[in-house]
Amino acid sequence: MAPRVCDGAIIILDIGKNVSQKEEKDEKSFFIEAREFVSRLIERKILSQGKNLVGLLLLGSKKTHNRMAEECDDAFRHLDMILELQEPTWEMIRNLPETPSKSRGDWIEALIVAADHFKNGISGIKFTSKKIILVTNFMSATCLDGSDIEQVMNGFKEDDFELDVIGPDLSDNSLKGEDIEMAKKFIETTNGATASFKDAMRYLLFHKKKVVNSMPWNVDLSIGPNIKIPVSSYIRLKDEPAVNKWMKAVKDPVTLTSSTTEAIIKNKIHMNTENQTVVNHDAVISGYHYGQQIIPFTECDKSLLYNSGEKCLSLYGFTHSSNISWQNLRGDGLSYVFGRKGDKKAQHTIRCLVECLHEMNLVGLVRRVYNKGCAPKMYALMPVIDNDNYICLSMAEVCYSDEIKYMTFPSTNLKRFECSDEEVNAFKDLIGAMDLTKAYDDTFDDTEAFPIAETVSPAVQYVLDCIAFRAMNPGKPLPKPRDDIMMLFKVPPLVEKRSREPLEKLKNMFSLVKIQKKRKQEVKHTVTEDKTAQNDEKPNGHVLEDKIPLIKLPVANPTLVTKIGTNTPVDDFKTLVDNGKTLTDLSIGMTDAIENLVYCNLDGTYSKALTTMKFFRAECVKADPTPYNDWIIKFKKTLNERKIEDVIALICSNQLDLILKEENNLSTYDNLNSCESQLYENDTVPDGTELTIDQEINDLFDEM
Structure with missing residues (x-):
């Protein structure tokens, strides 16, 4: 049986006496910040739904529970392996210690226990990465000498362990001490990383979705009756929900516990409404509503259905790229088409096709059937040339003529709608002031606000926040979106500051009058009324146009009864x-x-x-x-x-x-x-x- 492949991470959380003190009055203690960081890290691993195994080792605990302490007397004390490597759960966060202890532990021994658990504590799993996350302030010095530490460091390098230190930022040269220097050597040897709580929590600010390798859709691109190019289509963009799969559970009203092995039994029966009797499933004939009638659809009628055929990607022809605008595209995603992997001739052919389409400014139209029995759809094949990464075809769905909504707007090519040069320049100044690529000053790493393909979705983040809150607080109402999410809706301060003057200038140029839409009032006319108002004058002196004379039409009497109904x-x-x-x-x-x-x-x-x-x-x-x-x-x-x-x-x-x-x-x-x-x-x-x-x-x- 093939071993299970996943990522592994063991978190070493220091809960000893050395992390209980506060550096300043108003600040949090190191223990509280460390607990918040570990909670957020486990929460993110749960919601990412990735192939992750997480373990938790307490450093400085009152108890001693680890395999190395059982083999070696008077060593590896105050190290409690409360959670072995397993899939992250909400119970892990609930079991985190609430208060620090009064003991102290050795952080080098904690690294040895974590490495031993990777090697000997779990079997049947192949780790693609073995990461140890150390959360301590190094206020408790190690008892090992230099030769032992050097031997541990070489073992970490041979077994491809990665050590990350969170808490004190070891990249800061102002931090001094023997333990600090040893931790720096560990990080350098294992190609690890270090960060302060502030930087680490900023990295964990938003949830990340699971990284999934895109599965190819293999098909032959048919051009005419004789040309077939083996290609593979990969999904580039797709509109997906925040959580794709939900595990359903039934809550027991007595014990208030949920169970995933129990479910509510549902039976579907067919009833005859005339005599209120149950009809067997074999005697039911499916049908479709057509207006107020039900059209039966039997098994014999299925032979008359349209058959789309086998899966295919057939080229119908080429058209100029100007004929395919964004209004003609639809669907919920975008796909990239490459030559089949391992087929150099197909890859070279697709490359030539892309270059020809780009040079001639053309777009291909193809008929796509995803699988046998699926409805056929029309797609546009457009060239994509990225010299640094790839050259391929992008494929987006095209609308049919019945799906396009045609809208008419009044003509703006009139003299009263013409703008002067001053007004046009005022709008240009506003556009320049609201440039999002220069939304921040030099104090930020990146001056662009809301970069494409990097900005997270506020809706998805709030849904995941609600899931995490409900898991930890099942009886409380859901909270409002946090400030970090609401910041995504706000205008950057520098953009707002730059746009104030152009906005005031536009307000002075264009005087806007608020128009209140009046409700239509029904005017009742008598039979003898036959007057038409002409040349009525408003108080401002404008003359109204002639009103259309009233035409008397026969009015149907709503109370006229012609037959006996079921109402009365x-x-x-x-x-x-x-x-x-x-x-x-x-x-x-x-x-x-x-x-x-x-x-x-x-x-x-x-x-x-x-x-x-x-x-x-x-x-x-x-x-x-x-x-x-x-x-x-x-x-x-x-x-x-x-x-x-x-x-x-x-x-x-x-x-x-x-x-x-x-x-x-x-x-x-x-x-x-x-x-x-x-x-x-x-x-x-x-x-x-x-x-x-x-x-x-x-x-x-x-x-x-």
């Missing part, structure tokens, strides 16, 4: 009766409304449908019971077929069944029993004939 069926019935409609004319619309109220019901209550049936039955009792009786027989049969038995029970319990002779002499039904027998004879006998035959007779016919 009883009121619609009464309105149509007042307009001269008869019961025979309205019976079909009334019954349709009742059926829609029953079939389209989702909450299981049929109060509106029953009220409408009660009203319609009462009207038929007064006039003619035939429409209601004919409809209720068919309606009950349909309810029985659809297995909506609760509605049948409601009809019987609310006495909404057939209208009998005792209620109206025009009815043909004396009682409900005669109705049921007639219904059985007319509708169920043909379907139920086979049920009356004995099973032995059916078996006899089967044998014949």
